[in-house]
Amino acid sequence: MLFLRILFIVNSVASSVTARRRVITYKILSADHNVTLAETSRAGHATRLAQSAANDNYDLVVVLGGDGTVNEAANGLAGTETALATLPGGSTNVLARILGLPDDPADASLVLLDAIDRGSIHRIGLGAVEGRYFLFHCGVGFDAAVVEQVETRGPWKRWAGHPLFVWAALDTWLRGVDRRKASVRAIGPNGEELSEGFLTVVMNTNPYTYLGNRPIDLVPGLTLKDPLAVVTLEELRLSSLGPVLAGALRGRELSERRNVDIRTDMRSLVIECDPPAPYQVDGDYLGASKRLRFTWTPERLSLLMPEPP
Secondary structure, eight states: OOOOEEEEEEOTTSTTOOHHHHHHHHHHHHTTSEEEEEEOOSTTHHHHHHHHHHHTTOSEEEEEEOHHHHHHHHHHHTTSSOEEEEEEOSSSOHHHHHTTOOSSHHHHHHHHHHHHHTTOEEEEEEEEETTEEESSEEEEEHHHHHHHHHHTTHHHHHHHOHHHHHHHHHHIIIIISOSSSOOEEEEOTTSOEEEEESEEEEESSSOOEEETTEEEOSSTTOOTTSOEEEEEEOOOOHHHHHHHHHHHHTTOOOTTSTTEEEEEEESEEEEEEEEEEEEEETTEEEEEEEEEEEEEEEEEEEEEOSSOO
């Protein structure tokens, strides 16, 4: 059995993190490994904690928190040999679900221990926007405006969860975006225009996110080993959005729909926005920009996975 030095990063204000869950998961992990506990106290703190762990030659960083905290830790570990693992502590836990982990952190801890014993650590590719890595997606336009709405109501996020996202999406659609003029353009590595629309999602893996327990599959089959996929919604009418969402929830291929543009195997691209459009990375709102440069780097991060990708 492997014996690892583990840094256990906990975001105590994440949606589903409680003192009890923190204690139980710490006890499970530390039964067979040397575990150091560290709690985040501000934005960006998890990145610095993870960087320090890599510099101190820790074997593994385990994060109990939401996808934003996991993203910060990944940015601290990218390009190093220290591996990352996640436990579900947020409201959606996209990466944990993609990896097939149980919803309960204690149960997920046992799965991680089994993965450690099997040495199930794999190098995965990472997308990056303006130097910020992302694990599963970066959204530009409408969906980022929804995330911004949710983050302005931070205390509600812990208790309302998915209903808050649904309300924010409806409110943003009604009052927060110009539904008449497409403002987001995706441009390929040779300067060619790929698409124009109201929302572009640059995906590092599928699914895009989850609605309740249902995955929203925009590019079925896209894995953490593949280059980026770029999905653009060219219309924001309800008559267009409804069928797209229904198809994504059923895991159907969307590339044949006339109002959806999908490009795969993308290693670099630029998104231009007029006016400046909001953007979010792994569910964290980062502001608005007129121009965003994306890249993809293979085998950039070591990730502890219950099953091979």
